Amino acid sequence: MLKLIDIHKSYKIGPTDLAILQGVDLEVFENDMLAIMGTSGSGKSTLMNIIGLLDKPTSGTYLLDDKEIMQYSDDELSSKRNEKIGFVFQQFNLLSRLTALENVCIPLIYRDTPTAIMHKQAMSMLKKVGMDDRADHRPNELSGGQQQRVAIARALVGKPALILADEPTGALDTRVGAEIMELFKTLNRDEGITIVIITHDPGIAEQCPRYVIMQDGKLVEKNLQNKGQAA
Numbered sequence: 001m002l003k004l005i006d007i008h009k010s011y012k013i014g015p016t017d018l019a020i021l022q023g024v025d026l027e028v029f030e031n032d033m034l035a036i037m038g039t040s041g042s043g044k045s046t047l048m049n050i051i052g053l054l055d056k057p058t059s060g061t062y063l064l065d066d067k068e069i070m071q072y073s074d075d076e077l078s079s080k081r082n083e084k085i086g087f088v089f090q091q092f093n094l095l096s097r098l099t100a101l102e103n104v105c106i107p108l109i110y111r112d113t114p115t116a117i118m119h120k121q122a123m124s125m126l127k128k129v130g131m132d133d134r135a136d137h138r139p140n141e142l143s144g145g146q147q148q149r150v151a152i153a154r155a156l157v158g159k160p161a162l163i164l165a166d167e168p169t170g171a172l173d174t175r176v177g178a179e180i181m182e183l184f185k186t187l188n189r190d191e192g193i194t195i196v197i198i199t200h201d202p203g204i205a206e207q208c209p210r211y212v213i214m215q216d217g218k219l220v221e222k223n224l225q226n227k228g229q230a231a
């Protein structure tokens with residue numbers, strides 16, 4: 001689905017270049033479920049922004065559906081992002097004045113979907129995440145775990161092939177975090193959605209069939225199957 005080869009990203013701070021990603025190689029396959037782990041400040045969100053087409057690398061190759069992203073125009077990148085990728089964030093990022101249903105509709109607005117169809121699709125996504133009975137609630141009338149479910153419904157409504165989740169359980173207690181992980185696993189298994197989860201929590205990473213660790217600006221692959229041998 002996507003392949004990163006020798007990706008570098010640095011930020012210019014005054015006269016100096018701050019190198020964050022220093023040769024990241026990563027392949028994400030169709031129907032993959034992968035965690036990216038690393039300490040705070042190691043560059044996980046920077047990498048997610050690049051994978052999610054929100055930011056561009058300083059150098060390196062990023063093949064998305066076998067095409068180098070630099071060959072896409074900005075418009076093509078935006079529509080690729082809108083069609084292909086759903087985002088889930090630590091702080092849910094729901095719009096507080098909108099109901100759960102209206103929040104889930106947001107990605108469809110950019111596609112000029114007629115309102116009745118939009119509501120129907122949003123409702124079916126809320127149902128999928130177990131939140132259809134809270135469709136008319138605003139975010140402040142929902143628990144953290146419920147808000148994250150709505151955010152996942154919003155990420156799903158555009159039928160993305162890929163979900164990028166940046167610390168999706170970071171603001172939730174362990175039990176609710178585990179429920180959100182179960183939801184991701186179900187979506188991966190039953191709907192074939194590719195899921196990339198960014199986390200600093202080894203307990204979350206180990207629930208994924210594959211995980212990689214950010215070390216010195218590069219990724220080191222860890223496979224659960226090999227864990228015993230590696231240790």
Ligand SMILES: Nc1ncnc2c1ncn2[C@@H]1O[C@H](COP(=O)(O)OP(=O)(O)OP(=O)(O)O)[C@@H](O)[C@H]1O
Nearest residue numbers: 011012020038039040041042043044045046047200
């Ligand atoms: N726009 C920017 N300009 C300059 N430096 C930045 C910018 N964005 C991030 N950085 C720096 O890049 C480094 C990596 O940041 P990033 O947000 O990717 O880390 P992270 O691994 O997601 O951390 P956390 O676990 O705390 O979310 C940090 O040292 C940060 O200060």
Ligand SMILES: [Mg+2]
Nearest residue numbers: 044045046166
């Ligand atoms: Mg981060």
